[in-house]
Amino acid sequence: DLAIGTQEQWLENYEKYGLEPQTEILGRLVGYFHTDFAELNQVVHMWAYESLEDRRARxxxxxxxxxxxxxxxxxxxxxxxxxxxxxxxxxxSPIR
Structure with a gap:
């Protein structure tokens, strides 16, 4: 959860500074989402790994x-x- 009113700031900073190293190192980004209603101020991202050990190493x-x-x-x-x-x-599951 993000502080109220900071979702755009988060997304801008992530796209500019965080996206590149994270995608290069973590590998397969399945999806990156933000909420628009109901529970607001949330960002959800999903990454695929070969195993728990692969996740730890990355x-x-x-x-x-x-x-x-x-x-x-x-x-x-x-x-x-x-x-x-x-x-x-x-x-x-279609996502494996």
């Missing part, structure tokens, strides 16, 4: 990247709450 590398470390102080004050989930696709 995130470790991300947090060593100077571009990512430059991005974080720009957006940290905007974040009220962060939530992470590991989603396992069902056998019939």
């Amino acid at each position: 995130r470790k590398k991300l947090f060593e990247d100077p571009r990512w470390l430059e991005f974080l102080p720009r957006v940290r004050p905007l974040i009220l709450k962060q939530e992470s989930k590991m989603l396992i696709p069902a056998n019939f």
